[in-house]
Amino acid sequence: MLFPPPVPPKEPRRVVITAAGILTALxxxxxxxxxxxxxxxxxxxxxMHFDVSRQRVKTAAEIDLPENMPATRLSAxxxxxxxxxxxxxxxxxxxxxxxxxxxxxxxxxxxxxxTGGGMSxxxxxxxxxxxxxxxRRGQAERAIYYQAHRQGLVLCEALGFSGPLTLIANACASGxxxxxxxxxWVRTGRAERVLAGGYDAITQLVFAGFDSLQALSPTRCxxxxxxxxGLALGEGAAVxxxxxxxxxxxxxxxxxxxxxxxxxxxxxxHLTQPQPEGKAAFATMRAACAQASxxxxxxxxxxxxxxxxxxxxxxEALAINEIAGSAAGRMPVxxxxxxxxxxxGGAGAVETVVCLMALHGQWLPPEPGIETPDPICKFPIVxxxxxxxxxxxxxxxFGFGGASASLxxxxxx
Amino acid sequence: xxNVFVHGAGAVSPAGWGLATLFSALEQGVPLPEQDLARxxxxxxxxxxQTPPPPARPAFLSHxxxxxxxxxxxxxxxxxxxxxxxxxxxxPKDRGRLGLICCAMIGCANYxxxxxxxxxxxxxxASPMLFPETVFNAPLSHLAALLGTNSESLTLLGDDGVYxxxxxxxxxxxxxxxxxACLVIAADETDWVASEGVNVFxxxxxxxxxxxxxxxxxxxxSGQGAILSGVTDAWNFTRPHQPHLLAARMRSQLxxxxxxxxxxxxxxxxxxSDSAEVDAWADWPGRRMDARAILGxxxxxxxxxxxxxxxxxxxxxxxxxxxxSVVGANEQAIGAWFExxxxxxxxxxxx
Numbered sequence: 001m002l003f004p005p006p007v008p009p010k011e012p013r014r015v016v017i018t019a020a021g022i023l024t025a026l027x028x029x030x031x032x033x034x035x036x037x038x039x040x041x042x043x044x045x046x047x048m049h050f051d052v053s054r055q056r057v058k059t060a061a062e063i064d065l066p067e068n069m070p071a072t073r074l075s076a077x078x079x080x081x082x083x084x085x086x087x088x089x090x091x092x093x094x095x096x097x098x099x100x101x102x103x104x105x106x107x108x109x110x111x112x113x114x115t116g117g118g119m120s121x122x123x124x125x126x127x128x129x130x131x132x133x134x135x136r137r138g139q140a141e142r143a144i145y146y147q148a149h150r151q152g153l154v155l156c157e158a159l160g161f162s163g164p165l166t167l168i169a170n171a172c173a174s175g176x177x178x179x180x181x182x183x184x185w186v187r188t189g190r191a192e193r194v195l196a197g198g199y200d201a202i203t204q205l206v207f208a209g210f211d212s213l214q215a216l217s218p219t220r221c222x223x224x225x226x227x228x229x230g231l232a233l234g235e236g237a238a239v240x241x242x243x244x245x246x247x248x249x250x251x252x253x254x255x256x257x258x259x260x261x262x263x264x265x266x267x268x269x270h271l272t273q274p275q276p277e278g279k280a281a282f283a284t285m286r287a288a289c290a291q292a293s294x295x296x297x298x299x300x301x302x303x304x305x306x307x308x309x310x311x312x313x314x315x316e317a318l319a320i321n322e323i324a325g326s327a328a329g330r331m332p333v334x335x336x337x338x339x340x341x342x343x344x345g346g347a348g349a350v351e352t353v354v355c356l357m358a359l360h361g362q363w364l365p366p367e368p369g370i371e372t373p374d375p376i377c378k379f380p381i382v383x384x385x386x387x388x389x390x391x392x393x394x395x396x397x398f399g400f401g402g403a404s405a406s407l408x409x410x411x412x413x
Numbered sequence: 414x415x416n417v418f419v420h421g422a423g424a425v426s427p428a429g430w431g432l433a434t435l436f437s438a439l440e441q442g443v444p445l446p447e448q449d450l451a452r453x454x455x456x457x458x459x460x461x462x463q464t465p466p467p468p469a470r471p472a473f474l475s476h477x478x479x480x481x482x483x484x485x486x487x488x489x490x491x492x493x494x495x496x497x498x499x500x501x502x503x504x505p506k507d508r509g510r511l512g513l514i515c516c517a518m519i520g521c522a523n524y525x526x527x528x529x530x531x532x533x534x535x536x537x538x539a540s541p542m543l544f545p546e547t548v549f550n551a552p553l554s555h556l557a558a559l560l561g562t563n564s565e566s567l568t569l570l571g572d573d574g575v576y577x578x579x580x581x582x583x584x585x586x587x588x589x590x591x592x593x594a595c596l597v598i599a600a601d602e603t604d605w606v607a608s609e610g611v612n613v614f615x616x617x618x619x620x621x622x623x624x625x626x627x628x629x630x631x632x633x634x635s636g637q638g639a640i641l642s643g644v645t646d647a648w649n650f651t652r653p654h655q656p657h658l659l660a661a662r663m664r665s666q667l668x669x670x671x672x673x674x675x676x677x678x679x680x681x682x683x684x685x686s687d688s689a690e691v692d693a694w695a696d697w698p699g700r701r702m703d704a705r706a707i708l709g710x711x712x713x714x715x716x717x718x719x720x721x722x723x724x725x726x727x728x729x730x731x732x733x734x735x736x737x738s739v740v741g742a743n744e745q746a747i748g749a750w751f752e753x754x755x756x757x758x759x760x761x762x763x764x
Binding site: 001002003004005008054055114115117122123125126127129130133134136139140143144146147148149150153156157162163164165166167168169170171177188190204205208209210211212213214264265266267268271272280283399400401402403 | 415417452453454455478513525529530533535536539540544546547548549550554555557561564565569572575577582584585588589606610613614641643644646651652654743744745749
């Protein structure tokens, strides 16, 4: 039964991550991405998936999907029905699944964050509908696989498990919300393990949308730079195997890190702009620290939401300044969106994996391209590859609609 | 805290604005009339069941955040405010931590289609006013701003059954003391593209739009109310499981029923697509209402209407238990049930 939930344990369970699959424009898999993030590489190129000739901005961090999809229970025919987003999700999930050593079951929750699901199929549906109003060839398939929950079910079929499927569409915080919810499920005893993550592919509607808002950078994305002029779009996915510490220990699993705290609140200031003084971002980070029982001084690295827009970065910088207080000068911050762009529904999940990589390898992910840090930032922005002793890292996600989420992760040495 | 109570419900549906009109339509059991919706490029219109215009312009539309919003937001907010009842006017500080969950399948179809049309024509002239409203969580963001709540808000995607998942999630939040109250909403709006998306599976399927909302708390209401007694597992439509088996599993987790219990189903009156749910409830001993047949394909909103009607039936004293059954379009079979709650009589204090 989904409700009432099982009686929670007397003490909340500790929640660990035992596998992480990742696909970004920097590469496929943990090793390729860890190497590239550690070096501060970037992955932008002229956009190739649709016509951008009339857009203000013509670049993005796009992924070239491999010809061979991972071997799963899906048939080759099934793969042809999937759009780019579903394929990215499948690639990241298959990596996590293989790494986890989990067995399939009928009660394994899947929690995913996305902003668009199979939006490219929705676009194709519309194009076909106006081009050939009478013909319905292929339209039923497009209508089905456009839906995010169908992408989730395809993933279940591919990996051979079933269980409650939760699809969160909280704009750019979706991926962080998905991991946070997985944490809550395990922590409160609703599940021993959860597969969770976020994904999104760049689509024409979204590209045109951000461009229409003049939110895309016509030069290059450089969050927290005094001369920043917008964000860059990216695409990708990350999926994590999340389970109770007891469960992980019982099966002698390799633990990558611990999820210690999560908070989500709603910023009601504006549909697309954060509260200018960063009050919502501050409240979210403070609540996450309280939830994790971690003092802000113990956070060794913040992976900022850091989109590169003037509004977001100002609000977030003020919030970090305030929460870090006198420790701000020793609080390394970077936004890896400077490397892979903004992955929207995938951002929170991918940036969680970046934090795990940093905690695991004891290094700080640099942010390339910064020329002049915005003087509003009282914290150091990581600009060069650097080793560090890290125990805790925090990742922020702040989205349209005021969806705000922070996650705190602990390294597992 | 061991129980979760329904404090209110609201609905905007093809039957009209307000829960009373929805309940009346379901009680009468007559399918609501369909309307034609023009389909560009075709002389043959689509068949839909649209929410009629409101009897008067809703007062909430004067809020600055709502000036450019599309019908999905109007529906969601109207249903939410009705569910909140008198508390909709409360000071946000007095309301405590109010969680918000909204469910959708297609989301902001109207503005998405319009914006994409503009982008295809020429992205240079695509309206920046439209794009932010295309985001799935826009309706909930507006509602949060209107109510002045900054607790967690969550937009969930799925087929019809996602609404019951959302009720279960809200119930868990309340029992865990994460929030003091929670509004669970589902909303959808009609547009010709979204309607055609339903129509490609069945030429006779009429898409419906509107919203439904349930207001939950972990403390009992002062008057007659209902308890959210249970939500079954979500039985996913993954191979090799067949809908008949999944609907039967859903049924097995719900009360067997008595002659005075009510059952509200998602049966739509189409033999092929209904057979799993019809068979699952063949031996139901009480009254049965088939919401989809009467209201149309509302997807998560249909399930919200079913739940709102279940609450209303209990509140009116029509039944002591109301069961909601949802066999969704393409994701899951899931059910829930509600039981009546009567406040304990006050025991006079001895002098």
